[in-house]
Amino acid sequence: MTGRICGTGFCVPEHVMDNEELSRMVDTSDEWIRERTGIERRRIITEETTVSMASMAAENALEDAGISPEQVDLIITASISSNVILPCTSCEVQKEIGAIRAACFDINAACCGFLTAYQTAQAYIAAGIYRTILVIGSESLSKLADWTDRGTCILFGDGAGAAVLTAGEGRSFRGVLHSDGSKGNALTCSGKFWKKDENDTGFMKMDGREVFQFAVKRVPEVIHEVLDLNDCELDDIDYFIVHQANRRIIESAARRLGVDAEKFPINLQEYGNTSSASIPILLDELRRNGMLRKGNRILLAGFGAGLSWGAGILDWTME
Ligand code: COA
Numbered sequence: 178m179t180g181r182i183c184g185t186g187f188c189v190p191e192h193v194m195d196n197e198e199l200s201r202m203v204d205t206s207d208e209w210i211r212e213r214t215g216i217e218r219r220r221i222i223t224e225e226t227t228v229s230m231a232s233m234a235a236e237n238a239l240e241d242a243g244i245s246p247e248q249v250d251l252i253i254t255a256s257i258s259s260n261v262i263l264p265c266t267s268c269e270v271q272k273e274i275g276a277i278r279a280a281c282f283d284i285n286a287a288c289c290g291f292l293t294a295y296q297t298a299q300a301y302i303a304a305g306i307y308r309t310i311l312v313i314g315s316e317s318l319s320k321l322a323d324w325t326d327r328g329t330c331i332l333f334g335d336g337a338g339a340a341v342l343t344a345g346e347g348r349s350f351r352g353v354l355h356s357d358g359s360k361g362n363a364l365t366c367s368g369k370f371w372k373k374d375e376n377d378t379g380f381m382k383m384d385g386r387e388v389f390q391f392a393v394k395r396v397p398e399v400i401h402e403v404l405d406l407n408d409c410e411l412d413d414i415d416y417f418i419v420h421q422a423n424r425r426i427i428e429s430a431a432r433r434l435g436v437d438a439e440k441f442p443i444n445l446q447e448y449g450n451t452s453s454a455s456i457p458i459l460l461d462e463l464r465r466n467g468m469l470r471k472g473n474r475i476l477l478a479g480f481g482a483g484l485s486w487g488a489g490i491l492d493w494t495m496e
Contacts (some may be wrong), residue, residue: 179349179466180302180310180342181494185461188233189336189448196331203327204477210331215424217447221319221332226260231315231335232273234457238311239274239341241464246276248305249341251299254283255290255453256483257366258317269271276311287364289354290314290453290483291338292489295477296352298342301491308344313337314453321366323380332422333381334449338457339433345494352489354405355395363387364482388484392426395486396478397433403466403476412438414490416463420480421445423457430478442468452481454470469493 194208195218210216214469222230231254239246259266267281274456286293291314298310314335322330366381367373417440419427424443431438444459446450451458456477463469473493480486 178305178314178344179347181345181347182239182340182491183343183462183495184238185339185457186234186237186241186246187336187338187461188202188230188237189456189458190222190230191468192221192226193218194221198363199331201323202331203330205327205331212253213425215305215446216331216449217446219270220336220472222335223427224405226267227256227315227317228260228269229230230335231266231313231339232270233341234315234337235270235274235311235313238341242341244309244341246274248309249276249279249309249311251301252276252279252313253294253310254313254315255294256283256315257285257287257436257452259283270313279311279451284404285487286453286485287429288422288450288452289479289485289487291456292352292479292487293317293354295340296354296489299349299352302342302344303349303385310342311339312342313339314457316454318322318452321381323378326380328385329381329383331442331449334451336448336451336454336458338454338461339417340457340460341376347494348492350490352487353399354485354487355399356482356483356485359485360391360480363391363484367434389423389426391484392422392480393433394428395449395480396430399486399488400430400434400478402443402474407490410492413474414438414476416475417441418456418475419478420470421448421459449454464495468478469495471496
């Protein structure tokens, strides 16, 4: 028994903040941001919240799947930017969408969040514990960004994506996740309640170069690892859906693997880095643009704070 994606959805805030608007806030320029990251604009919450976007993405995914909220057995939301500490985002989504039977919990695995939640859902389905699982990534990173730090605030955006998994026949693939907590200082956020000292703003802090070097090394490595683990070849993969952090990281991975860059779809120019939401947003966009065909084999790869990284493979079974 394996979990098959049978519906996807996304939701992003109305407000578009382009690089010009950002360059009036910090000492940067549209040219620098495009050249160094590929990002042109991002969505930023005004009225929206992590819960409202997660709920909307979930409703869209359920509608796409033709599944009612009452049929959902489990909701797993990946997020580092929940509205409140308690209750968890999944419980709040449950209330919003009326998924009254569902068990609920959240996962904090930063930018590997959706991948981790997806693999957790697959494990529950493989064990025969649940049959219908809603997996969501939702982030309001603008709440965690230091809007005076040009090294970080230019990178992030807000949004949510969701996928519905149902138990069915088909090939099941083993996923891979890794972490190296000793490198955790490269990307931190202590939060307003847990500031370490008076110099700690509580916002996200990052050593951009270290994270960049980590990503360009680990992404190709973990892609080879997950392919080997599942007796697959690079040529078997139709799309490599990599966490949308920086165009140069994705293009470098394609180059190092010797794979045509067209197999690495990119939408970060529109949304920036939306952490756990980036993979499901891209998945839903590809589906709505008609790019995913039944029988396509897709590789998901993530990396981020922790430091953590991982990959998974799935067969696309929707028409
Ligand atoms: N606008 C203009 N100049 C900027 C800038 C900005 N927004 N941010 C940094 N700079 C400057 C630096 O101050 C530095 O100037 P200096 O040479 O006078 O000291 C110069 O640009 C180069 O800085 P550097 O940090 O080496 O740039 P970079 O090419 O590594 O790009 C990042 C910076 C953050 C875009 C890049 O390191 C990156 O994307 N890292 C990965 C981050 C990431 O993906 N994090 C999330 C992981 S999930």
